[in-house]
Amino acid sequence: PVNVSSFPENAGKDLMKGEDLAVRSAGSHVSLNDPPTLAFPSISTSDFQFDHEKASDIIVEKVDEFVNKPGNARLVLVDLSPRSKILSLVKAKAAKKNIDPNKFFTFVGDITRLYSGGGLSCNVIANAANWRLKPGGGGVNAAIFNAGGPALEVATKEQAKSLQPGRAVVVPLPSNSPLFSREGITHVIHVLGPNMNPQRPNCLDNDYITGCKVLRDTYTSLFEGFASVAR
Numbered sequence: 001p002v003n004v005s006s007f008p009e010n011a012g013k014d015l016m017k018g019e020d021l022a023v024r025s026a027g028s029h030v031s032l033n034d035p036p037t038l039a040f041p042s043i044s045t046s047d048f049q050f051d052h053e054k055a056s057d058i059i060v061e062k063v064d065e066f067v068n069k070p071g072n073a074r075l076v077l078v079d080l081s082p083r084s085k086i087l088s089l090v091k092a093k094a095a096k097k098n099i100d101p102n103k104f105f106t107f108v109g110d111i112t113r114l115y116s117g118g119g120l121s122c123n124v125i126a127n128a129a130n131w132r133l134k135p136g137g138g139g140v141n142a143a144i145f146n147a148g149g150p151a152l153e154v155a156t157k158e159q160a161k162s163l164q165p166g167r168a169v170v171v172p173l174p175s176n177s178p179l180f181s182r183e184g185i186t187h188v189i190h191v192l193g194p195n196m197n198p199q200r201p202n203c204l205d206n207d208y209i210t211g212c213k214v215l216r217d218t219y220t221s222l223f224e225g226f227a228s229v230a231r
């Protein structure tokens with residue numbers, strides 16, 4: 001496994017401060033000093049082949065909306081590689097919009113190992129799911145269901161059987177899931193973004209009028225779901 005803390009991307013980024021470690025070693029991963037945090041992958045831009053320029057505009061627009069509401073919750077866009085195109089586009093556009101870097105930043109790492117591999121405490125993570133809410137299929141969905149174990153699958157089935165594009169479902173994580181015990185994550189929010197890949201169901205055939213609307217709806221549902229558990 002890569003040591004994400006060693007990426008210059010993440011330099012000075014977060015935590016592992018003395019007081020946080022003291023609380024964590026007492027058995028809790030999320031210190032009282034840490035604000036509620038949602039880590040999310042870029043929805044639809046890999047397997048679903050959504051245009052990166054358009055997606056980065058929408059991410060920054062939706063993040064800006066969220067961080068301008070009252071509250072101390074923060075958002076973190078995550079991707080696996082320090083060469084991630086979507087991370088650099090979003091980073092540049094967020095800086096241009098003067099989005100508060102304490103309330104939103106990008107982070108390089110595996111979303112299933114943010115605390116254990118990167119020292120970043122997050123209570124909630126988002127998943128770019130499929131409409132059946134099933135494990136596998138590659139990408140971040142496979143990684144999250146693998147890391148969450150059978151407990152995540154069972155908890156997901158209790159909340160919903162399927163998902164419409166643009167919608168989110170909030171799943172409370174049972175304490176026997178490794179994502180809870182190892183990473184300190186209390187909720188997984190599954191979202192289904194718009195699909196531009198002809199090999200996958202509900203392909204929008206390059207209809208970016210609908211696609212952009214559905215991607216906006218996806219982030220709105222995701223951030224509302226996060227706000228409902230962060231309160």
Ligand code: AR6
Pocket residue numbers: 041042043044045046047048049078079080086109110111112128129130131136137138139140141142143193200
């Ligand atoms: N940690 C952080 N980011 C990741 C990880 C990870 N472990 N794995 C992938 N990413 P994708 P989509 C990034 O393809 O385009 C699935 O099979 C990746 O680099 O997972 O919405 C589902 O079942 C990219 O930036 O999601 C659906 O059928 C982002 O996560 C379909 O793919 C999203 O990539 C959804 O496609």
